[in-house]
Amino acid sequence: MLIEMMNVSFTYMPNTSLEQLALQSINLGIDEGEFIGLIGPTGSGKSTLVQLLSTLLIPTEGKIIFEGQEIGKDIDPRIIRKEVGLVFQFPESQLFAETVADDVAFGPRNLGLSEEEVDLRVRDSLGSVGLAYERYADRSPFSLSGGEKRLVAIAGILAMKPHVLILDEPITGLDYWGRTRVLRCIDELNRNGMTVIIVAHDMDEIAEYVDRVAVLSEGQIVLDGRPKDVFSQIDYLKDIGLDVPKTVELLMKLRDRGFNVTVESLGMQPAISAILAAVKEK
């Protein structure tokens, strides 16, 4: 097991009148190479959970084990921060440098890499998010569109080559192409062995990429499993205020009406084939 959260609770501003319990008794194990989707309604604690994983917050109770060592006790949180890259929610608000290339280089420079290595990584990571180096490197990050800023910010984390990549709602507010580009890029990194955790509101997009989905509700993990198993609990998910992927919903409705469709794969294409097959059968 790569990372394990054991009985972790987190309270904002404990012992004040503004005390706010954000997470309660979280148990979550993350294996090397997994691609996990973390979903939950607004305020359910997703951002808090990923900040705990990247050691920017320290649990008020419980412990987090990274490769067998307890964070904060056996191992310095700063070492973990090099291993775990976190792309914040609305990361475009962290851009500051004069040029895109400089901004992306901020992380790798902080790692103390040589300038050649930094330059290489900047080119690489801008390439992976689909921004052409020649076109973007010398532009001011503030002159970019919202979506482009987001991609630059993601590139800034990728350039640090983290072992584990965590993204907090990276595709919220991007258009179809932006989303697809980001997700394809992450998927590719995952295929090359990176462990990825992606936080999402809208299930539609990530359903077909992730191998596992964990659902948070009111600070607790209420479901955790393979996407199709989690999404088959349509009524429960709707109860806690989540949308299920439209494909799943359609397939479920068809099955209720007596069509012989299997809800095996969650992508659009497989869903279309499944429906066509079922309709022909009738």
Place this chain on the structure above:
Amino acid sequence: MSIASGFIAGQYYPSGSLVHRADPRVKLLLVIIFVLAVFLVKNFTGFAIVVVLLGLFVYLSRLPVILTLKGVRPLLFVLAITLLIHLWVGGGLRTGIFVDLRLILLVVGASFLTLTSTPVELTDAIESLLSPLKRIGVPSHELAMMMTIALRFIPALSTEADKIIKAQTARGARFDSKNPLARARSFIPILVPLFVSVFRRADELAEAMEARAYRGGEGRTRMHNLKMRSGDWVSFVVVIILLAGMVWVGRLPIF
């Protein structure tokens, strides 16, 4: 974690006490008079009375004592310097201590005000107290609105700063370099995004206000009208008498 750690010094602390419910104009005027009175006190007996009075007010307003003192902490350095200068340059220990005491009481008095009145109440109070000056061209409504907005922005900005610091920390930024130049430079990745967000917010807020047809104070009615109740008048008079007594004792030629 202590009780004060989550609080910014002087942030409103709701306890629903008598003092919290009092008219903010009364509180504002009394604090101003209190601060002036403290400057008139010239002996230790007087200062002892000031402290007892303050203690009484804090007790009545059911505030945790540590919160009222929190604003003093950032001042400690200034206080030490003031004392040293008085010892060195002349003036002596006695005046040095008096100056320090006055500074401390000033800060405690001011945070007492902001701990027991919401920013909105305070600005309403200022607007109302300044409104007689409208005739000679003082834009009291605009001044109050500017203050409200400034106060309203503080928590938003501190949240934003917190988020940016975390985001840059996640990118390996460090703010503890020994070299002062490197240390100053390390704040650029925080300050630039913070300023960008301030200007963006200011723009958005201005647009949002205009979209709702805000055009300054002329002819605006308000949701909460300040109203003096008999209790407010009584407490105003009582506290004035107490302060007068305090100043009288404070100027007697005793220790």
